[in-house]
Amino acid sequence: MTTHLIQPTSEASTRRHDGLSIALHWSVALAVVLTYGFGLLREGLSRGPSRDFVLLLHMSFGILVMAGAVFRIAWHAGRSSLGARQPVSATWAAKLAHLALYAGLIAVPLAGLVMVWTKGQAVPFFGLVDMPQLLPTNRIASKVLEEVHELMAHGLVAFVGLHAAAALYHHYVLKDGVLAAMLPRVR
Numbered sequence: 001m002t003t004h005l006i007q008p009t010s011e012a013s014t015r016r017h018d019g020l021s022i023a024l025h026w027s028v029a030l031a032v033v034l035t036y037g038f039g040l041l042r043e044g045l046s047r048g049p050s051r052d053f054v055l056l057l058h059m060s061f062g063i064l065v066m067a068g069a070v071f072r073i074a075w076h077a078g079r080s081s082l083g084a085r086q087p088v089s090a091t092w093a094a095k096l097a098h099l100a101l102y103a104g105l106i107a108v109p110l111a112g113l114v115m116v117w118t119k120g121q122a123v124p125f126f127g128l129v130d131m132p133q134l135l136p137t138n139r140i141a142s143k144v145l146e147e148v149h150e151l152m153a154h155g156l157v158a159f160v161g162l163h164a165a166a167a168l169y170h171h172y173v174l175k176d177g178v179l180a181a182m183l184p185r186v187r
């Protein structure tokens, strides 16, 4: 039987995601906005140190996005296997949408990472450490991945827009507590 918890019951409106899940959700969301913003900003800059610095920020926040998504999946899987209470909404549509979001949160940065490696470069993480080039240089792969990365990035951001609209629909129309469950508790 499907767990379906989005009815506006008093239980649904009081159940919340755990603190770490909420913190991860909003940190990853912020990192996506920054990464996307730096990607677009870089595109408009002419060659020089500022452009390089913006790309460094773009790549570093992008890696944080991927790490945050992987960590969130592991955390979620760990809690499920321990039989912890599940989030407020667990419809198949929501599960599918979240799966697609996670896939994008990993695939977009991964394509960026592999693009840079196949260009023959290491990836500097906030200028603190270099992630070494782990794949052989391949100009053709790098060119293809540049296009794939960009296309997938725009797709991910469009999907995030739909996701946010769905969350607002739950909040203002269905009034089922789905959004409140993802907001930090205000004391």
Ligand code: HEM
Pocket: 032, 035, 036, 039, 040, 043, 055, 058, 059, 060, 061, 062, 063, 065, 105, 108, 109, 110, 112, 113, 115, 116, 123, 146, 149, 150, 153, 154, 156
């Ligand atoms: C959620 C994560 C990411 C998003 C949403 C994203 C998005 C974008 C966008 C929108 C652009 C500009 C496309 C354009 O208008 O030309 C771009 C370019 C770029 N991204 Fe990402 N990116 C992400 C992660 C990464 C990561 C992790 C790396 C590498 C470690 C990376 C490397 C690059 C590079 C090198 C470019 C410039 C490509 C060129 O030479 O035109 N990105 N990215």
Ligand code: HEM
Pocket: 017, 021, 025, 028, 029, 030, 032, 033, 072, 087, 088, 089, 090, 094, 098, 101, 102, 105, 160, 163, 164, 165, 167, 168, 178, 179, 180, 182
């Ligand atoms: C870049 C921005 C965003 C990304 C990448 C993102 C990603 C995700 C992902 C992967 C989930 C699955 C579950 C989880 O992580 O706990 C989720 C859940 C959720 N998100 Fe977002 N999100 C973003 C922005 C937003 C915004 C702006 C809102 C509100 C307007 C929002 C509201 C929610 C809610 C309410 C849930 C829980 C849904 C449920 O319980 O079924 N998200 N988000």
